[in-house]
Amino acid sequence: MKKLVFIAFLILALAGGAAGYFFLTDNVRPVIALSPDNDVAAPKREFTLTLGDAGSGLKNVKVTVSQGDKQITLADQSYATPVKEAVEKFSLEPAGLKDGPFTLSITATDRSIANFGAGNTVRIEKQLTLDTIPPRIEVTSLAHNVRQGGVGAVSFNLSEDCESAGVLVGDELYPAYKLENGKYFGFYVFPYDMDPKTFVPKVKAVDKAGNAAIMSFRYQAIPRKFRDDKLNISDNFLESKMPQYYNTITDTRDNLQIYLRVNNDIRRQNAVFLHELALKTAPAMLWDRKAFLRLPNAAPRAGFGDHRTYFYQGKEIDQQTHMGVDLASLEGAPVPAANSGKVAFTGFLGIYGETVIIDHGLGLQTLYAHLRQIDVKEGQDIKKGEILGRTGVSGLAAGDHLHFGVLVFGHETSPIEWWDQHWIDDNILNKL
Incomplete structure (x- = not known):
């Protein structure tokens, strides 16, 4: 019996040793990624070196540059313990290179005992040109x-x-x-x-x-001065509007607290979304170079840049700035596209409710909010004057109207300028 136990132990030990041997002698070489990966470089530009080794882990990495008979070490990092991933940063400034071609060499070694204990090594060499002259x-x-x-x-x-x-x-x-x-x-x-x-x-x-x-x-x-406005938040408003956000804010049913979080936290989230959406803008002008359309027969209810102070039961509870122009005509009025472009977004968007955003290219977009009905789809080409939906009371709207916004790279700006052909001619088209 003891002999059988000994044999079993010996088999396990040999198996463990073999597993350890194969682990330490893995054939997986380190992976190197360099960013930016251009063929020209400036002395102060920071490079990011992303390293990885899925086997025994990284042991060291070395970065050198050479130009003529001159060779300089920019980074030489050893890892005391096995590292699966690492990020190193360096610049060419310490090398004191002259404008012209040079060689960048990067060597990374893992902790394997392969190659007689030297480990697996990967080396990349890049031929680059040093350029210190800025553009004119x-x-x-x-x-x-x-x-x-x-x-x-x-x-x-x-x-x-x-x-x-x-x-x-x-x-x-x-x-x-x-x-x-x-x-x-x-x-x-x-x-x-x-x-x-x-x-x-x-x-x-x-x-x-x-x-x-x-x-x-x-x-x-x-310079311009903006209007101050005071708004009273009623219980009827809270009871009718806050259920829209129950699926978003789930940890409370206190309508006032929900309102404050929508008016602040979700408002900030919406701003981030608008900035991110703007990054997808077309690199060409999509609109017809004519004045943007305004909701027909509409009276303004609130202006761009209005500073609002909110009150509940006579007590100040919040302050915000109204970004856009509120326009009201008939209930459920058809909303025309202010100009031609491509539909970049449709759907429910926080404080704005049911919303359509049209991209007009070069970072210029228009926003149509508080809709009750949306009649266009994302990715659709849309012509100036084409009906995209109908006005409503979705989002934080207290009554049926259109919130119309003009955005430049996600920043809401004064829409009034874009309704004026003279302003467009002088301030936009003349620059082209």
Whole structure:
């Protein structure tokens, strides 16, 4: 019996040893991914090295550059314990390279005892060119007059094709697009809540190597004052409107608390969604260059930029800003597309309720909210004046109306400008 136990133990030990041997001598080599993976580079551009080894784990990684008879180590990282994944960052700045070709070498080794204990090694070499010269920017458009809460446009030439280009306002870059005539064109926003003194738009371009150039241009910032408004939130309003959000907010049935979370948390979520949707904009102008249509025979109920203070039972409970224009005509009025484009979104969207968003290209979109009926589908091409739905009271609407918004890269801006052909001619089309 003891002999059988010993044999069984020996078999298990041998099996374990064999498994350990095969683990330590795995044939899986490390995987290396480099970003950005361009053929040109600038000294200060940061590279990200993503490493992985599904077998015995990473042991070390080394990054070197060579130019002529000069070789410099930029990174040499050893891992004390097996690592399945790792991310390392480096730049070329410490190497002191000159403009021109150089070689980038990356070597990664795992902890296997293969190759007489040296491990599996993978090495990649890339031939790159160092470029320290930023692109040259030539602003070609004139008379950039921008109202607070409104939109501006600029056109410019670049000395080379770039990785990114656009208008920098504060910390946000509004992308520009290269047109068929070779010029770049871009919309930008004068945010409603930005101090006119700090509104300083500039053209920014980053070439494929990572060199950045910034160019000022002449502009006129036109300040604007926005209306203050007071709204009373009634129990009848809460009881009729909050059930729409019971499937979204499930941890309470206190209608006032639900309302506050919708008016704040969901409002912020909607803003993020609008910014993300704008990234899918068409890289060409889809509208007909004529003034945008307004809901026919409609009276304005609320304006863009209205600062609202909300009260419940005589007590202030919240403050928000109304982004868009509310228009009311007949109950269930047909809503025409303000201009031609492609339907980018249809469905229920938080504070807006049943909503349609049309993409007009180059970051320009229009939003139609609080609908009772939607008659178009996502991805559908739509013509100016085509009926997309009917007005309603969905979302946070207190009465039947259309919330109409004009968005530039997800930022709601004053729609009134886009109803004015003279403004479009002077501020948009002249830049083309």
